Structure formats: structure tokens, C-alpha cells
Amino acid sequence: MSTEAASSASGANGPSLDSEEREIIEGMRAGDDRAFERLVRAHVGPLRAVALRLLKNDADADDIVQEAFLSAFRNFDSFRADSRLQTWLHRIVVNGALQRLRRAKHRAGQQGDGELVDVSELLPRFAANGHPEHFSQPWVQTIEELATRAETREQVRQMIDKLPDNYRTVLILRDIEELDTSETAELLELTPGTVKVRLHRARQALRNLLERELELTANA
Amino acid sequence: MSEEEHCRAGVHGHRPDISCREVSEFLLAYLDRELDEPSRAEFELHLKLCPPCVNYLEGYRDTIALVRACTRDDAEGAAAKSCEGQPNQRPKKAPPEGLIQAILSAKCRAAAGKSSE
CATH class of the missing domain: 1.10.1740.10 (RNA polymerase sigma factor, region 2, helix turn helix motif)
Incomplete structure (x- = not known):
């Protein structure tokens, strides 16, 4: 041609x-x-x-x-x-x-990797009246400070790898590969609604993990 | 007023029709601008009154940004340099020439098979 x-x-x-x-x-x-x-x-x-x-x-x-x-x-x-x-x-x-x-x-049959986290245990918890059990504190380090450290980058990658596959794949496709919801849903054979729920939970779980493992708050 | 008192307070606290739980549940829809205008206004009113929810929202946004910053190829390239001499780090390797050669060989075999059909 x-x-x-x-x-x-x-x-x-x-x-x-x-x-x-x-x-x-x-x-x-x-x-x-x-x-x-x-x-x-x-x-x-x-x-x-x-x-x-x-x-x-x-x-x-x-x-x-x-x-x-x-x-x-x-x-x-x-x-x-x-x-x-x-x-x-x-x-x-x-x-x-x-x-x-x-x-x-x-x-x-199921994932045998004992290193995986239980996402449900990392989601925020609330009392019956809708108030959180734990009041979020601001992070004391900026993304720029964190991302310039090779050790931190490696820790972040390892924490992503600890998410169960059904959450990890959605997070990778949406937040790293930057596919949209419908493309992700099609590739994973899921509904767009399920993609959104899994993405939200994966981010929430990872947020909790990062805050805890990287000691991102003043009280850590 | 402490942060906790603020969040629990009836006067300065949240309107009864949106709680911290709902802010957490609808965070993705809020960030993706999928909330209708009245819901968005309620959401933002809650944020004005609730520093812990603002902290949660900012941490959520920062999580997304940190994931991107730590997995970008250029970040990994930089990581490879700064990992030199650190055996516990996972250095980012250049694509192995062996893989490239394996792909080229496999393609030659596939092409040969195709032409003999």
C-alpha cells in the first residue's frame, strides 16, 4: 500500500x-x-x-x-x-x-496465594448512624515526595499485587492502563456497574493499605 | 470543637440526608461527575462541614495519583537507576533481547508454516 x-x-x-x-x-x-x-x-x-x-x-x-x-x-x-x-x-x-x-x-479452583489481602477488611467502617468508626487524617507526605523514592514505588507495586485478582485487574486496567469503564467491562466480561464497584473497593482498600504501610498520617 | 465533635455535631454536622457513609459510597460517582446536580450540591455541602471526609477524599485521589506515579514506565526507568546496588529492589529491566529474538524466530516459523499450506 x-x-x-x-x-x-x-x-x-x-x-x-x-x-x-x-x-x-x-x-x-x-x-x-x-x-x-x-x-x-x-x-x-x-x-x-x-x-x-x-x-x-x-x-x-x-x-x-x-x-x-x-x-x-x-x-x-x-x-x-x-x-x-x-x-x-x-x-x-x-x-x-x-x-x-x-x-x-x-x-x-481458587487463588492459593496466601499473600493476598481481604478487601472487605480494608474498607471504611461506619456506625449505624452513618458516622465513620475512624476519622481520616490528612496525609503528611505529598505524592511527589513518595513517588521519588524507589523503595516506596516498589512498596506501592507490591501492595497492588496483594489485591485479589478480581480487584487488581480492574484497578490496573482503569487506573494504570487508563481504559474506560466500558472497555474494562468488555475485556473482563463484567457489567459496567460491577467494574465501578470493584474499582471503588480496590481504591479504598489500597488507600487504607498505603496509609497504614507507608505511615502517611501524623498519628501513624 | 474537635474534629470528631464536629463530625458528630447536630448543628454544624451533616444534613440528615447524606452521611459520611454515603460520601464514602458515592465518592467514585462524585469524582466521575456522575451525580446529578442536587446530589452533587448535597455532597459538596457535606464536604464543607466534614474535614474527615475531605481528608478521606484527598487520600482517595492521592491513591490514584500514587498508583500512576509508581507504575509509569518512566518512573520505573528512574527506579532502575536508583535501585542499582540495592539487592532487595526489583530493578526494571530493558526488554530482553532474548525475548525479541524468540518472537522473531517464532514469526519466521509461523510464516514458513503459512507459506507451505
Whole structure:
């Protein structure tokens, strides 16, 4: 396909493709091996990071990323030029990782990871009159201060990993991958309402964990 | 008046139709601007009267921001640098060349299989 054809295929409302992305798309459509290698090198890092966040395991993440690129190669005809390569590949990887999580959970019957937290125990508690049992205090450190410390970043990632999969996956897709509610619901085969409930509980549980483990209040 | 007294007070406290529990329950809808205007006004009136709920809301927002800040690729890249020499830290590795080569080899096999069909 010519450059003009690729451009016109993106449509009037499509994304404006940079020249590298356009060349990769043209090369992939022409069956050029170098285009595939450029595709891999340009996207493998972020895709592996997504897979690793979801699967928490290097070998599984590598497997899923490899399968995703093979799927992209085999099904490049289905790539719609009105989306970005990154978005398309991201969805393939997320789909693959979620399928693997489901299979693993099905095989195990339930999660056997004793490190996981009980989300219900981390939600705020209220008296019958609606008043909280614990009055929230302001945090004494800013996000900027916290995020500049490598040790804190690692602690935050470990706390996310302690959430049960049904909460963790929603939090990752909504708050880290920044998918919207309907995309997340579709990928996880849930209703949008369930996504919202799980996201809210995951954030509340994580808020409590962070406050406690990072000693974020003056009374900590 | 202490924070606790404030929150429990009948005069300065909350209107009876929205409690701290409801603020907590509808926080996501409030932040996503999904509350209708009367509910939003009630919610914000409660926040004006209840410092603990404001603290909770700010901590909730900060949780979202901290999750993003600690998982962004550039943050991880910075982490890798600052983790050097710290064996207990999880350094962020560059995508292994071995993975790239494995993908390219698998694709060659797939292409060969495709052409022999």
C-alpha cells in the first residue's frame, strides 16, 4: 500500500500517524520482515510491562507478549487503520493475559496465594448512624515526595499485587492502563456497574493499605 | 470543637440526608461527575462541614495519583537507576533481547508454516 493509501485508510477522523508507524503498517501489509522487527522493537517494552503487571510472572509475561505479536502477524488484516498500533497490540496483550489468569484460576479452583489481602477488611467502617468508626487524617507526605523514592514505588507495586485478582485487574486496567469503564467491562466480561464497584473497593482498600504501610498520617 | 465533635455535631454536622457513609459510597460517582446536580450540591455541602471526609477524599485521589506515579514506565526507568546496588529492589529491566529474538524466530516459523499450506 502506498503512503497515500495508508493515510487515506486512516480516515478523516483517524489518528495522525507518525512516519515510523505509517512505514511499519505499510511494511506489515507488504509482508516485509523488517517491518515486523520494527513493530516488535517499538512496542515490546510497554507491552511486556502491561503483561507483567497483570500476570506478576516474567515467564508468563514473555509467553503472552510472544503470542500477541504472533497473533498480530497472523491477523494484521484485521488491524483497522483508524486505531493506533499501540492500542491494537495493547488490547491483544491484555486479552491474552486475562485469559491466562482465568485459566490459571480455573485450574487452581481458587487463588492459593496466601499473600493476598481481604478487601472487605480494608474498607471504611461506619456506625449505624452513618458516622465513620475512624476519622481520616490528612496525609503528611505529598505524592511527589513518595513517588521519588524507589523503595516506596516498589512498596506501592507490591501492595497492588496483594489485591485479589478480581480487584487488581480492574484497578490496573482503569487506573494504570487508563481504559474506560466500558472497555474494562468488555475485556473482563463484567457489567459496567460491577467494574465501578470493584474499582471503588480496590481504591479504598489500597488507600487504607498505603496509609497504614507507608505511615502517611501524623498519628501513624 | 474537635474534629470528631464536629463530625458528630447536630448543628454544624451533616444534613440528615447524606452521611459520611454515603460520601464514602458515592465518592467514585462524585469524582466521575456522575451525580446529578442536587446530589452533587448535597455532597459538596457535606464536604464543607466534614474535614474527615475531605481528608478521606484527598487520600482517595492521592491513591490514584500514587498508583500512576509508581507504575509509569518512566518512573520505573528512574527506579532502575536508583535501585542499582540495592539487592532487595526489583530493578526494571530493558526488554530482553532474548525475548525479541524468540518472537522473531517464532514469526519466521509461523510464516514458513503459512507459506507451505
